[in-house]
Amino acid sequence: MPADTPLLRAALKARSEPGGAVTLGHVAQRAGVSPSTVSRILNGSAKVSDEKRRAVEAAVAELGFRPNPVARGLAGGRTFSVGVVTQTISSPFYGEALFGIEKTLEQQGLVPLFVSGNWQESDESKAIATLLSRRVDGVIVLAGRLPDAALQAFSREVPMVVIGRRLQGPQLFSFGFDNRAGARLAVQHLIDQGHRRIAFMAGDMAHHDATERLEGYRDALERAGIAPNPQLIVQGDFTEPGGMQATARLLQREASFSALFASNDQMAIGAILSLHRAGLRVPDDVSVIGFDDVQAARYMLPPISTVHMSIFDIGRLAAEAMLSLLQGAMPAVAAPAPALVVRESTRRLAH
Amino acid sequence: MPADTPLLRAALKARSEPGGAVTLGHVAQRAGVSPSTVSRILNGSAKVSDEKRRAVEAAVAELGFRPNPVARGLAGGRTFSVGVVTQTISSPFYGEALFGIEKTLEQQGLVPLFVSGNWQESDESKAIATLLSRRVDGVIVLAGRLPDAALQAFSREVPMVVIGRRLQGPQLFSFGFDNRAGARLAVQHLIDQGHRRIAFMAGDMAHHDATERLEGYRDALERAGIAPNPQLIVQGDFTEPGGMQATARLLQREASFSALFASNDQMAIGAILSLHRAGLRVPDDVSVIGFDDVQAARYMLPPISTVHMSIFDIGRLAAEAMLSLLQGAMPAVAAPAPALVVRESTRRLAH
DNA sequence: TTGTAGGCGTTATCAA
DNA sequence: TTGATAACGCCTACAA
Numbered sequence: 001m002p003a004d005t006p007l008l009r010a011a012l013k014a015r016s017e018p019g020g021a022v023t024l025g026h027v028a029q030r031a032g033v034s035p036s037t038v039s040r041i042l043n044g045s046a047k048v049s050d051e052k053r054r055a056v057e058a059a060v061a062e063l064g065f066r067p068n069p070v071a072r073g074l075a076g077g078r079t080f081s082v083g084v085v086t087q088t089i090s091s092p093f094y095g096e097a098l099f100g101i102e103k104t105l106e107q108q109g110l111v112p113l114f115v116s117g118n119w120q121e122s123d124e125s126k127a128i129a130t131l132l133s134r135r136v137d138g139v140i141v142l143a144g145r146l147p148d149a150a151l152q153a154f155s156r157e158v159p160m161v162v163i164g165r166r167l168q169g170p171q172l173f174s175f176g177f178d179n180r181a182g183a184r185l186a187v188q189h190l191i192d193q194g195h196r197r198i199a200f201m202a203g204d205m206a207h208h209d210a211t212e213r214l215e216g217y218r219d220a221l222e223r224a225g226i227a228p229n230p231q232l233i234v235q236g237d238f239t240e241p242g243g244m245q246a247t248a249r250l251l252q253r254e255a256s257f258s259a260l261f262a263s264n265d266q267m268a269i270g271a272i273l274s275l276h277r278a279g280l281r282v283p284d285d286v287s288v289i290g291f292d293d294v295q296a297a298r299y300m301l302p303p304i305s306t307v308h309m310s311i312f313d314i315g316r317l318a319a320e321a322m323l324s325l326l327q328g329a330m331p332a333v334a335a336p337a338p339a340l341v342v343r344e345s346t347r348r349l350a351h
Numbered sequence: 352m353p354a355d356t357p358l359l360r361a362a363l364k365a366r367s368e369p370g371g372a373v374t375l376g377h378v379a380q381r382a383g384v385s386p387s388t389v390s391r392i393l394n395g396s397a398k399v400s401d402e403k404r405r406a407v408e409a410a411v412a413e414l415g416f417r418p419n420p421v422a423r424g425l426a427g428g429r430t431f432s433v434g435v436v437t438q439t440i441s442s443p444f445y446g447e448a449l450f451g452i453e454k455t456l457e458q459q460g461l462v463p464l465f466v467s468g469n470w471q472e473s474d475e476s477k478a479i480a481t482l483l484s485r486r487v488d489g490v491i492v493l494a495g496r497l498p499d500a501a502l503q504a505f506s507r508e509v510p511m512v513v514i515g516r517r518l519q520g521p522q523l524f525s526f527g528f529d530n531r532a533g534a535r536l537a538v539q540h541l542i543d544q545g546h547r548r549i550a551f552m553a554g555d556m557a558h559h560d561a562t563e564r565l566e567g568y569r570d571a572l573e574r575a576g577i578a579p580n581p582q583l584i585v586q587g588d589f590t591e592p593g594g595m596q597a598t599a600r601l602l603q604r605e606a607s608f609s610a611l612f613a614s615n616d617q618m619a620i621g622a623i624l625s626l627h628r629a630g631l632r633v634p635d636d637v638s639v640i641g642f643d644d645v646q647a648a649r650y651m652l653p654p655i656s657t658v659h660m661s662i663f664d665i666g667r668l669a670a671e672a673m674l675s676l677l678q679g680a681m682p683a684v685a686a687p688a689p690a691l692v693v694r695e696s697t698r699r700l701a702h
Numbered sequence: 703t704t705g706t707a708g709g710c711g712t713t714a715t716c717a718a
Numbered sequence: 719t720t721g722a723t724a725a726c727g728c729c730t731a732c733a734a
Contacts, residue, residue: 023727034705039729049703066484070424071727074710079421089449089465092647095441102440102467111481114465116453130462133417240650269650276652296443299591299620301627301652374711385721390713398719422711425726429713 022063031059042067073135081111082322083131083139083158087119092266092294093311094142097163100315101140108323110137121145128154138322145206159325163318163335165208173321173331177314179209182307182338183216184223186261186289189305189340191224194349195259195287198226201246201271203238203263210238213263213291231255236267243270251278258286258349265290265297268304272345287346302344310336373414382410393418424486432462433673434482434490434509438470443617443645444662445493448514451666452491459674461488472496479505489673496557510676514669514686516559524672524682528665530560533658533689534567535574537612537640540656540691542575545700546610546638550583552597552622554614558589564614564642582606587618594621602629609637609700616641616648619655623696638697653695661687 024042028035033052040046041056048056059065073079084101086094102112113136117124124146131139136158141151143164151162155172162174190198200217203210214233221228231253236246243262247270250257260275262268268290272282282288282302290297293308313336321331375393379386384403391397392407410416424430435452437445453463464487468475475497482490487509492502494515502513506523513525541549551568554561565584572579582604587597594613598621601608613619619641623633633639633653641648644659664687672682 021727024729025727035728036705036730037703040704043729045730047703052704068425068486068727069484070421070430070486071710072729073421074419074425074712074726075728075730077710077729089440089453090443090446092441092443095446098440099467102465111464111466111485113462114453115462116450133420134462135419135421240646269647273650273652273654295591296620296647299624301624303624372711375713376711386712387714387721387723388719391720394713396713400719403720419711422726423713425710425728426712426714428726 022065024065024067027056027059027063027065030063031055077135078137079135080109081113081134081136082319083113083115083128083134083136085117085124085127085131085139085141085144086114087117087142087144089114089116092296093264093292096295096311097142097315097318100312100317101319102315104316104319104323110323112140117141117144117146119145121147125150132157138326140318140322142318143207143209159322161318161321161325161331163314171325173325175317175321175333175335176208176212177309177335178338179212180216180219182291182309183213183261183263184220185216185338185340186291186307187217187220188224189342190259190261190287190289190346191220191226193259193287193346196224196226197229197232197255197257197259199232199234199250199255199257199260201234201236201243201250201260201262201267203236203267205235207238210263217261229255232257236263236270238264238266240266240270240273243267244274245270247271247274248278251275259346260286260288262288262290265292265294265304265306268306268345269296269300272300272304282345283347287349289346293341298343300345305343305346306341308339308341373416375416375418378407378410378414378416381414382406428486429488430486431460432464432485432487433670434464434466434479434485434487436468436475436478436482436490436492436495437465438468438493438495440465440467443647444615444643447646447662448493448666448669451663451668452670453666455667455670455674461674463491468492468495468497470496472498476501483508489677491669491673493669494558494560510673512669512672512676512682514665522676524676526668526672526684526686527559527563528660528686529689530563531567531570533642533660534564534612534614535571536567536689536691537642537656537658538568538571539575540693541610541612541638541640541697542571542577544610544638544697547575547577548580548583548606548608548610549577550585550601550606550608550611552585552587552594552601552611552613552618554587554589554618556586561589561614568612580606583608587614589615589617591617591621591624594618595625596621598622598625599629602626610697611637611639613639613641616643616645616655616657619657619696620647620651623651623653623655633696634698638700640697644692649694651696656694656697657692659690659692 024038028038069080115127124144138159141162148167152169155169159171166176234246234250236242262271290304290306293306297304297306317333321333324331375389379389420431466478475495489510492513499518503520506520510522517527518525585597585601587593613622641655641657644657648655648657668684672684675682
């Protein structure tokens, strides 16, 4: 930890001196009531006469009093903050969710504490540990690699909301997106356009998202009576460079394809670039569809057809679920249904 | 605030019961010393005999003691957290910086508190207010619209690091990137490729970045003896759709151009799409260069030439500067120099 | 309905 | 070098 110094100490002391440091006690004095009464009014934790309530509210306003969350945390056990374990804070996919979470929490006076899990089990549990030591009131986990059991164990300590996975626990609520249905939508779209040789680029199979999207791909083929061809399935890792490499591998194989379904937009972007390098044009030679509807997908050349997941809403819903949990209720939210977005990277197969 | 409930209270109480709640007092007891001694050892705030130190360290290890930051915050005035005012948490540009900040702070046991300013003065000052009420030890501000005076005022309350702007204050450190030099690099590159009719797409002029990049553009033209043509300057807003619209406006004008310098990559991306819609190909008909070297720039079709700003490093440097401030020292960091990255969206002008 | 008193887990002050 | 003791700002039985 940074060494202690005069400058710092002075700075910090300054904040607790006149001007800034209006305390609950001051409010009480000003309003002519006891501190407990002020506290009760602030927290609505008991009935108080209207007269005193008005006096206190006036005092709060005049003094510009803002309760100190640190003190509240120590005394009441609630810190009015909720931890959020995100995988990559700069991810185009999860970034939106964080925004939704922040927006929703702030309406209730709660502050999110974002920590990165970096898709690594060790980082994730370290992240949760710091959050717990910070005494957050709840924890929201965005997917990740932590075993279910670990998550469930943590949920005995704090209310938890886990998104992108499905599991149960004491004060644990989770909801996933309907990846399977979304994938079916994508593949069905390709089929509707006359494609039958449809390649699939899988994401990192350690993610549920990845396996579910593969299942959706298989579902759709089966429904259309198309025999799945293992030669047309490549392994990717949900990143752009991974998408490029996977595409290169795919092109080396015997099997040909007229369309490619990439399990996420980032890989689709990589794939398009890689196809271009190989002299294949999208959508003229190959139709490409992604998944997620990341911002960038709109502005690619060509703009990418994809499956829309309103990530912002997912963040919002996760935060709302957390609010319910904090109120002792079991949340009743469900992920919004995925929707097909047709842009210009897919087209009807020319005969 | 969420209402209080039995469930929540139970959950929180659980955390303060056996198992989890090893306190400093327990450690003291176990080690046979006073709490103050334990505190001193933990903080290195005074000399302690080796004998007791060892005893305490052993006790800490055996009990798995983790100091409670909330209590430390209340007692010592330091919360071991630093606030970060970011504009858009999901921005491809700033997202990277956040990661750099997080990484650097965590090495010192500090936690970042991210809040969004949404490029709005009101949101930004609200954000800073929340951070102050949370008693963060310092605040890092990424650019933004808050007037210098406001920032300087806040810096009397907490140590501050402001990046992307240049200003001075009591315990305030700021550093900007060298936008002007970066812009010169970009334009010089175009000139080196034989271009002389070079259009410029400005960013939101409320940002210093925007004005500085414009200056760099003018510098480079002047050095090359090219008369600037106001017809070739369009106003954008640093976003993709803004880049599209600005390009459309540019194309309606009389003046023609063989190259376009967009003040950031997001607008460059929009511009390329818009040019494409107008039947112009990049780089065959128009060379386009951006600024920032955002991830997406690498994977566009064509991959975009740009000016590299290592945003991650900038975040890291900001955090390091904050650490210095917290130690009472004036930071001595400077932003890394911008570097030209030539990819495939620019090419030599055909005669 | 209201006030008093004690405590939350640490740090800081002041003696010893 | 060490240990009491008093804060830090708020919450919450408990008592009135």
